[in-house]
Amino acid sequence: MNALRGxxxxxxxxxxxxxxxxxxxxxxxxxxVGLMLLxxxxxxxxxxEPVSQVADFLLAHLSLLxxxxxxxxxxxxxxxxQHGMALAVVIAxxxxxxxxxxxxxxxALLRNGDTDD
Amino acid sequence: xxxxxxLWVYLSSTPLFGLxxxxxxxVIAHALYERLDRNPLANPVLWSVIAIGVVLWLTRTxxxxxxxxxxxxxxxxxxxxxxxxxxxxQRARELRRRGVALIGAAxxxxxxxxxxxxxxxxxxxxxxEVAISLAPKSVTAPVAMGIAxxxxxxxxxxxxxxxxxxxxxxxxxxxxxxxxxxxxxxxRGFAIGTASHGIGAARALQVHPDAGAYAGLAMGLQAxxxxxxxxxxxxxx
Numbered sequence: 550m551n552a553l554r555g556x557x558x559x560x561x562x563x564x565x566x567x568x569x570x571x572x573x574x575x576x577x578x579x580x581x582v583g584l585m586l587l588x589x590x591x592x593x594x595x596x597x598e599p600v601s602q603v604a605d606f607l608l609a610h611l612s613l614l615x616x617x618x619x620x621x622x623x624x625x626x627x628x629x630x631q632h633g634m635a636l637a638v639v640i641a642x643x644x645x646x647x648x649x650x651x652x653x654x655x656x657a658l659l660r661n662g663d664t665d666d
Numbered sequence: 667x668x669x670x671x672x673l674w675v676y677l678s679s680t681p682l683f684g685l686x687x688x689x690x691x692x693v694i695a696h697a698l699y700e701r702l703d704r705n706p707l708a709n710p711v712l713w714s715v716i717a718i719g720v721v722l723w724l725t726r727t728x729x730x731x732x733x734x735x736x737x738x739x740x741x742x743x744x745x746x747x748x749x750x751x752x753x754x755x756q757r758a759r760e761l762r763r764r765g766v767a768l769i770g771a772a773x774x775x776x777x778x779x780x781x782x783x784x785x786x787x788x789x790x791x792x793x794x795e796v797a798i799s800l801a802p803k804s805v806t807a808p809v810a811m812g813i814a815x816x817x818x819x820x821x822x823x824x825x826x827x828x829x830x831x832x833x834x835x836x837x838x839x840x841x842x843x844x845x846x847x848x849x850x851x852x853x854r855g856f857a858i859g860t861a862s863h864g865i866g867a868a869r870a871l872q873v874h875p876d877a878g879a880y881a882g883l884a885m886g887l888q889a890x891x892x893x894x895x896x897x898x899x900x901x902x903x
Contacts, residue, residue, distance in 0.1 A: 559745040566748070577893040578812030580747035584886065587751035597755075604752035607745065608882065612711045612868035613692045614743045615832065617684075617736035618807050618825040619715035623722060624729045625823060628796070635790040639783055639800060640827060644834045644861050645842055647779025647804055651884070652848045652857035654774040658767035659853070 555603030558596060562587045678727050684735020691717050704872055706837045711829070711865055743808040746864075747889060753882035761883065768856065772887045773895075775860035779804040779831075780896065799823040801900075803831045805892045806863040806885055816897050828863065835862025836869035851876040859884030 566583030569575060575582060590596045622629065629636060695710035695717070702708040722732055733740070754761065761768060780801050787797035799819035802810040807828040814824030839858045848854055855877030858866035863885045871878030 556745065559748045562751075563744045563748045576816065576897045577890070578747075578809045580744045581809055581889050581893050583744075583748040584751045584754075585890065587748055588754055591751060591755040600749070601752055604749035607742065607749045608753065608867075609871070611746055611864045613688075613714075614739055614746055615711050615807060615829050615865055616688050616692055616714045616718070617733060617740040618743075618822075619711060619829045620718050620722070620732065620736070621729060621822055622715065622826050622829075623719050625826060628823070629826070632792055632796065635787070635792055636796075636827075639786045639790065639792070640803065640830050641834050641838075642786060643779050643783035643800075643803065644831050645838070646782045647775050648835060648839060648842055648857045648861035649846060650778035651771050651775025651860035652843065652846060652853055655767060655771035655853050655856050656848060656850065658770050659764065 551599045552602045552606065555599035555601070558600055559583075559587075559603060559607075562590070674725070678725060679731060681735035681738070683727075684732040685738050686735070687718055687721065687732070688714070688736045688739050706840060706869065709833060709836055709865075709869070711868075712833050712837075715829075743806075747806060747808055750882060750886040750889070753879055754886045757879060757883050768883070769887065769891075771856065772860055772884060772891055775857065776804055776888050776892055776895075779861050780892070795820055796823065800827055801896055802892055803827045804861050804863060805888055807832075809889045809893055813893055813896050817900050829865065832862045832865025835866040839866065839869070852880045855880035856884045860888055863888060 562583040563580050564583075565586055566581065567579030569582050569586075570577060570579045587596075587600065591600065691714045692710060695713045698713070699705075699708045699710045718732070721727075722729065780803065783800040783803055784797050787800050792800075795818070798817050799814045799821075801817060801819070802813035802824055805813060805828065807825045810824045810828040811821035815821045835858055839854070839862070843849075843854050843857075848857070851874045855867075855870045855874070858870050858877070859881030867878065867881035867885045870881035
């Protein structure tokens, strides 16, 4: 029951986020606004208990949720095949550049800040 | 034989087919991944997508027919993004203590990934709407779609690029980090979450709990920062 209540809360926060984005013409996607609203509400026990249960389950199986969009590759197959080589280079290289930058930046920034690791 | 074909035609046209195919394929792919000691090359998203794609292609099932069922899995991406508040909340103290370093690294990493992607796409002569759809590639797919839509890109392409980015990160992070001699689990997790969002985070979670928590944190930060900053930068352009 707690998990169901948690799922209901997640949906309510997402809907709240979507409503706010539309009403105020915010530049964020609705779920991101829902995330920020929930972050504030997690201080309350009655939100935290049910949400933690369903969040752990959802996030543990996060990769499953990407399968339907991933299969969508076949719809754009022509475009992807036409620019395949260039896209592969761009996607792979930019991912490595981003990951290396984040890792080296965080290591350098942490070294200046705290010293516990 | 005709009876079988009729049955197949009937089953493959109901939403039940897409939903069942998605879950069953993923469960099998995940079991194989476990069996192969979670080798990054056995990534369950990658192999589920390939297997389902091949089945759809062989049976000439249109993607919308598949999606009619698969959308029940897809809609959970929204609540999953909201649920990222939980790992962020759990790490709130660390986030406050190391806030400047974490936000700095998220900004630099995200800008390096998105910026280099758009620059290379432009240099290689890719069409403008493709280049624009590459900008939010480091952000989790549902958020990337929203950003691409606002920029005038193609949401579906942005989702595909985000998934491919996630796979590249999940498959290669281990080798990149050992080449760079980055051994700290929090730093590794944070970097993989920054550059390859949920698919990277799912991989990090399976490798080490600290890496998983920091990857979730990075993915949440990236979703928030990118959805504010990318449209803003695009407007200033």
